[in-house]
Amino acid sequence: MKAFFQNLNLARGIILVSLIGCLVLGFLGWQRSQQLSEMKENLNGRMQPLVKDLMQTAQRHTALARTLKDDTLGNQADLETYIRKVAAKDKVEIGNVNMTFTPEQRSKTVVDKVYRVKSDARERTFQRLRIANFLYTLEFDSRRVKVTDLKLEVAEKRPKPHEVPADEWFFEAEVTSRQRAEG
Numbered sequence: 083m084k085a086f087f088q089n090l091n092l093a094r095g096i097i098l099v100s101l102i103g104c105l106v107l108g109f110l111g112w113q114r115s116q117q118l119s120e121m122k123e124n125l126n127g128r129m130q131p132l133v134k135d136l137m138q139t140a141q142r143h144t145a146l147a148r149t150l151k152d153d154t155l156g157n158q159a160d161l162e163t164y165i166r167k168v169a170a171k172d173k174v175e176i177g178n179v180n181m182t183f184t185p186e187q188r189s190k191t192v193v194d195k196v197y198r199v200k201s202d203a204r205e206r207t208f209q210r211l212r213i214a215n216f217l218y219t220l221e222f223d224s225r226r227v228k229v230t231d232l233k234l235e236v237a238e239k240r241p242k243p244h245e246v247p248a249d250e251w252f253f254e255a256e257v258t259s260r261q262r263a264e265g
Contacts, residue, residue, distance in 0.1 A: 161197060162181055162183070164224065164227070165179065165197060165257060169216060174216045174219050175212065176208065178201070179200065179201060181197045182198045183195070183197055187263070189263075191262060192262065193261055193262075193263045195258070195259045195260075195261060196258050197258075199255045199256075200252075200254040201252070207237040207250035207251060208251055209249045209250065209251070210251060213253045216255075217255060227257060227258070228259075228260075229256070231255065231256035234251050236250070238250070
């Protein structure tokens, strides 16, 4: 071995270093080739279904996020605030409302939040169109709110059977929002 290094000149040193470098680079190239073939196998076998699932989940998320953004109740602190804001909207103009809250436990995981809604001034009357706009807007602006009961009374005291009463009404509505039980 000593004789080998004694006869070593620059040309032989470069050849020796090049030979060792070629062996190292050959091994690293073979290793990368094995990794590449393994990745191609995974791409064809496992990644395509995973990408399809990911795309479907992303589309579902986008649809749900859009629905939540469009849902006015989702932006409110609670159902009572939502009802009061709808009552004060343009083309609704019901004004202040009285509400009584009754929770109804449907199962261990579901509770119905039920509000009885009526005008705060008992003598105040409304046209049917205004009442209909109020109830329609409650349901239209939120997918989680449903009008489940409505009681309309004509404002005139004892109209005669042959008379058509004026379009002035008292109303009382029941509004329900089904939600997941807390706890």
